[in-house]
Amino acid sequence: MRICLITEAPDHPLLAATADVLTPRHRVEVLDPGAGASAGRPVSDLVGRGALADVYLLKSHTPRALALAASLEERGAPVLNSAASTALCQDRTEMAALALRAGLPFAATxxxxxxxxxxxxxxxxxxxxxxxxxxxxxxxxxxxxxxxxxxxxxxxxxxxxxxQEFTANSGWDHKLWVIEGRLFAALRRSELSPDGRGPTRPLPIRDLPEGWADLVVRVGEVFALDVYGVDILDAGDGVPLIVDINAFPGIRGQAGAPEALAGLAVRVGSGG
The missing domain is CATH 3.30.1490 (Dna Ligase; domain 1)
Structure with missing residues (x-):
């Protein structure tokens, strides 16, 4: 199976580890969406008219990367996440509007x-x-x-x-990530805290407040995302407040994440 990473940074820890999981049995390729940009080459030139890969993983969020992903989708290639879903998460106005329409506890924006x-x-x-x-x-x-x-x-x-109005909180962001329904979590000192961004701490899923895991899965359904992150503040007594949603985040240092991403790529690439 041919699995293609759309990225300017194939050495990113998550992508590199995922490639290591895949390469014993599959061919992993890299497509840099920025290639040829300075020469004015259209994104269609990056893949030509030959056979497409079985699946593309869209890790880059630049306008050129989104255009490339949309072009691949028009030709029938599966892209994770889709160009449309990724673009939606890049526009914080549209993101907040959709989340609030869907009844998600998103910060008023x-x-x-x-x-x-x-x-x-x-x-x-x-x-x-x-x-x-x-x-x-x-x-x-x-x-x-x-x-x-x-x-x-x-x-x-x-x-x-x-x-957004500032919501008083502990100064720690709950970083929740999902790969095809599998949940990963950590605590990270917020960049908005008085001392600035700090370390990331492990957060066992069992320690999440009641209902948060289901909420994060619901976000993926609303935004049509397979690989995504959700930043949540505890607004008091375990009440969640979503402040950001990210398509295909880094998910660094999470045991099992590369294996989950590799499994997703193989399933989608095989038509499953």
């Missing part, structure tokens, strides 16, 4: 055209301010007062943003 406009509004604080479009090195910040908002606006004046 407001979209503002630019951060400069938000600063001019002088909103009530504290706030969490994020770039509307999720990408590498995007804006994710806590603003405890208007001075913080204005400072952010100086550096990102034209950035489209989403705004």
């Amino acid at each position: 407001r979209t503002v055209a630019t951060l400069g406009q938000l600063a001019a509004e002088e909103p009530a604080t504290p706030l969490v301010i994020k770039s509307r479009h999720s990408r590498r090195h995007d804006l994710v910040a806590r603003a405890d007062d208007m001075a913080c908002v204005r400072d952010l606006a100086k550096g990102w004046p034209n950035e489209p943003v989403v705004v």
Whole structure:
């Protein structure tokens, strides 16, 4: 079976470990969606018109990678996750709207055209301010007062943003990941905590508050995702508040994750 990784970083720990699981019996290829971009080559040139791989794993979230995935899907290739589902998770406005329509406990989210406009509004604080479009090195910040908002606006004046009220919490994010229904979990010190992002701690699934595991599985159903992550805050007494959903996250350091991803790829690639 031919299994293709759509990524600029095939040495990513999850992908490298998954490839190690697969290669004794399957052919693992890498397709860099950024190849040829500087020369203006269309993404269709990356795969040509020859035989397609049996399944593609979409680890890259760049616009070019999404275009490549959509092109492969049009030709009938299975892509995990789909281009549409991945794109949905890159737009925090659309993500929040779908989650709230589905009745998921997602943080109330407001979209503002630019951060400069938000600063001019002088909103009530504290706030969490994020770039509307999720990408590498995007804006994710806590603003405890208007001075913080204005400072952010100086550096990102034209950035489209989403705004959420800050919810008091322990300062630890519950990082929950799913691969085809199999759940993995960890605690990570939030980048929005006063001391900034800190270490990741193990979190046994049995220690999750009641109902959280089912909630995370439900997220995958709503967003049509097979490999995804959900960031949840404990808003008090085990009440969950979803603050982010990620298509195909890193899932680093989770025993069994590479094997689960390899199994998913083989099942989908074989038409199962």
